[in-house]
Amino acid sequence: MKILFISPRYRGGGAERCARELFLGMRERGHSTEMWTAVPEEDVPAGVQCVRTFAERLLYPVNYVDPVADWRHISTRRKLDAIQPGDFDAVHLHNIHGHWISIKALHRLCQRLPVVWTLHDEWAATGGVPYDLTRWPGLNDRLDGYRKRTSSLVPLTTGEPVAVCWERFLSANLPPVAAVVSPSEYVLALAAERFQTERTSLHHVPNASRLHGADIAADRTTSTDPPQVLFIAANPMSPYKGGDFAIEALQKLETQAGPDTFRLLILGRQAEEFQQLLPRSISCQSGYASSEAELLSAYQNSAVTLLPSIAENYPYVALESLRAGTPVVGFRIGGLPEIIRNSAQGKLVAPFNTTELAEGLLRFLSRSKSETPDQDIMRAGLSDFPAFLSRMEDLYQHHAVPSEERCVSGSVA
Template identity: 30%
Template sequence: MKILHINQSDETGGAAVAAVRLLEALRNHGAEAEMLVLEGGSDDSAIHSMVKNKWSRILRKVKFAAEVFSFVPFEKNSRQRFAFSSGRFGYDISENPLVKQADVLHLHWINQGFLSLNDLNKLIHTGKPIVWTLHDTWAFTGGCHYPGTCGGFTSTCGNCPLLKSPGSNDLSALQHLRKEKMYANASITFVGCSNWMKQMADRSSLVRKDLKHSVRHVFNTIDTELFKPADKGKVRAELGLPVDKKLLLFGAANTTDPRKGTIHLLRALKHLNARDPNLKNELELMAFGKNIDAFAHELPFVMHPFHTVKSQERMVHLYQAADLFVLPSMQDNLPNTVVESMSAGVPVVGFDIGGVPEMIMHQENGFLTAPGEWKDLAEGIIYVLGNGTVLGENARKFAESHFAPDAVARKYVDIYQSVAGG
């Protein structure tokens, strides 16, 4: 059975990381799996990039710009420009040899100029069974990637809070209707990375209206032999970090994305500093991701910046050097940062949102608090620093039992066999 994974990238974004890890796990398990991406940076022979030369790169940029700017007349707030995808521009891959050869098409994240709604419809009309891992909610909403408190996706969408002129027949309602018509005769099996995402998909009218659309739940996988605990002193020395400090780690693809909650982390750290100014001599912050310099001047503690980390080995070392990872996200599915941190034996302090409580057991392998409660987030930091050894050991055990590559690969193979009738 040939499985083709389809994702916008093999490098950029959490979905890309999760998809590539799953591809590797499936191939190591013996599955015949390959991946098609719009533009790739990997030298893996199983990953095929559509962008291969100067002109195809120019075309990719044009389609990306067209997709983004087509939404500008509808957007309510430019800061949330990428919170909604209209799916107007993309590539028709239905005639691609890899698609034609595949027995099952496995979709991941397909937005920002990769697959338009028309392109998705053409894939559906190939008649091939589709498995779609839900890295966010776009597949079953009128266009948003995270609905927040909006429940419109459970009916017909419309009156979208992300749009400048919300109404019963706004862009979200029209796109919801298009998807409803597209999905009507489609064979799609959705897979939530978290049970939280699965439950939202189950509530979606786009899924409920057709019994063909089942929803499963499978955690993302990780190489637990790569992301594992190590001697902190040795790793810190290699990274040029202090060996005698408590080090907090924070990071995201884009740290200024409001959804990532950087403002709550800043408030928590300022609260800790006000409560005990001597913590400046004991506590420091490691940060990675885009735009970390934007908040550095507000920090009451020394920050060690790592910016965008492209090397997986270096990312492993950051976790291994840390005493804890802080996740102040207000909306998230199954963050790779939590999976990676736990596998490295580093406990996580975070808000009780999305799929996070499915991984973090309060005061057992980390610390959970109510969303937005930054004072409690600060208390969680202190608690974990005082109980880090036991919490870290429990985090590692959880990762080994839930994220191990072979176990995740087996679950997906079972899904492939069920949808392909094999």
Template identity: 25%
Template sequence: MLKVVHLNTYDGNGGAGRACIRLNDALLSQNIDSKVIVHYKFGKNPEIGDFNKNFFQKYYTAATIVLERIWAKRYLKALKTPFSFAWFGRSVIHHPDVKNADIIHLHWVNHAFLNPSHIAEIAKLGKPVVWTFHDSNAFTGGCHVRYTCDHFERECGSCPLLKNESPDDYSHRIWTQKNSAYQKLDFKIIAPSLWMQASVLRSSLMRGKAIGQIPNTLPTDVFKAADKQFAKEKMGFAKEKFIFLSGFMPSRKDLHKGTSYLLESLELLKKRVGVKADEIELVVFGNRNTEDVPEFPFKTTFLGTINNDEQLALCYAAADAFLIPSLEDNLPYTVMECLSCGTPVIGFTTGGIPDMVKHEYNGYLAEYRSAESFADGMEWIINYPNRPKLQQQARQSIMDNFSEDIIAKRHLDLYHSLVKVTQ
């Protein structure tokens, strides 16, 4: 039986962690010996392993994660764009599950987990390595979100995120460390979105590396459609109102989440609908303190963090449309989960969102960074004459392209091809 080990920094904390665990579950359903091992384990799932054998090792791991992030502030400008320095790291090659695996599958390995030297060390095992890029960090000099910066096409340096930017700044030094490591380790890249695949092909660090595009998956038996009125009643939403749902709501300063565009588009929509504004409500879920949120032009309800997938699925199903104003996202799970629950999505034409949202079929793709176009999308869905059809198409688009069986089999085809090559 094929043995696969997945390595990720956390167990389900963040989109990459969820993607890793969901892929593992999909592979287990195909009778594959698949395991997840993490750098730092928050949960209590006994099926997920970690590298910390005792309390002291776990404490040290937590300390390095915190220290790396605190020290980073000395060198970074006061921007909200995530950046990793990789000062700390750990060896993984002596763990029995890693040593016994036929395939080593890397996922998100930042926060003092696998720095370049420890990535290179994996080559000593002589095993096929697959690496899913959940953001841009693997092929940049440190940033996780690039926006319009093209320095990764060269050798980084003069990084706009660093206080002391220069041709030989930290971003260039990190690029050099990664380049040295990647020369020593051969790995197959998986890009979850077409946008990510195109980005990797532009990267100077990834020249000569093999790359394929395979999306993430999700449990479609959990994220499923429900009767709208029933779901609204269960969630306590007003049955007579059109409910716009949105995820984690940052402040105006968190650039890549696009909050300012959402606010502007809602203000435009309110002017367009006039007296019917009372028939519209915005519902927001996420972990932002409600004292630190913008003022919205429509009645807004904050649900706080939803940790239970079944409740989250019911929340998606209860909404009439989902709003995602992100300016850069690989393959955002909120979009996939919402569509799977039969709820159409409005988002910008950016990142991996167009891989999931088909314009005027299961949602609306707004012109990038255009609040006017985003408002057009909201108005289009409000006035759509056959909402049940739109909802059915949303669900079917996920079943046809992102279901567990489909994504597991695509990974298995890749794994088997790599194992044959090494035999």
């Protein structure tokens, strides 16, 4: 098969990791893969190309006048409209929001080729809102502060003017894909309300990471002294990542455990900026994991991973942490309860109780260094990467363009 992946970046957060690992995994299984992205990146494999021109990126401010402005995506519209049935057997969409690609062109593409769409957040299900924060009344007093830290083009609730514009646009232009995939049951349930057509099938396929092999946990190193808390996010400053709650919980943890009883490691694109918000009394390091080896080392050298997000689908941070044998502490939101299934894997607390969050961290920081978690228990319920690849491969093959149609088009893949 020849499969086209569409993702805003080759490297980035969890959504980009999912697209990248499928791109590589399918290629390793003998399929031909390409990936179209929104930005040029260095050191990417053959077949990865940026399809948005620099001039098109300069038109981004237009969206402050017209929040949708689908007309301005000239280069992606031309690229997508040029695709014919013989060019690819299937197309796999990942994050198509973010004002970088023509939604109308994707809608037209669905008339010519089978398209699979993995939902990494609520954007498609809610009609234009990445995560509808009105689901949590406890956040009402923080929404104004969050809006100051977020682009006005990213609605936090369904009632905002930008969200209303997107809802109106998507009601007529939501791509009629052949299959919708959600890694969590929670987003799948939301999607079922939006994709109520015979044309689209819905699939629950939990993500799996290829970061860790089957024997990785056997190489787990000894935790640091004092024990380390890991906070990792593609953008720790994003309000969705719960940085304000992390700070509150860490301050309470310091009060409960005493000074110099733990250290904090922050990894992400704006980790140093987030570190400046922490009390100086908290021992902290920050940086960016530039390789999978560095990422793995961070997990294995930590006693616990803090995941204070206020909105999540099926976070890779939790999957990777458990694969490395490190428990996770976070709020009981989104798809996290589908990952953290037992007390060894971590602790999920009521949203957004930072006292309980601190107590959960203290529980794992206080464990004896000689106490080794049972890896079968730590990985209970997690999908392994080969099985994940097989499920996606079956989905592509089920919806792929029949060979006779490819022959008619004059190009046999």
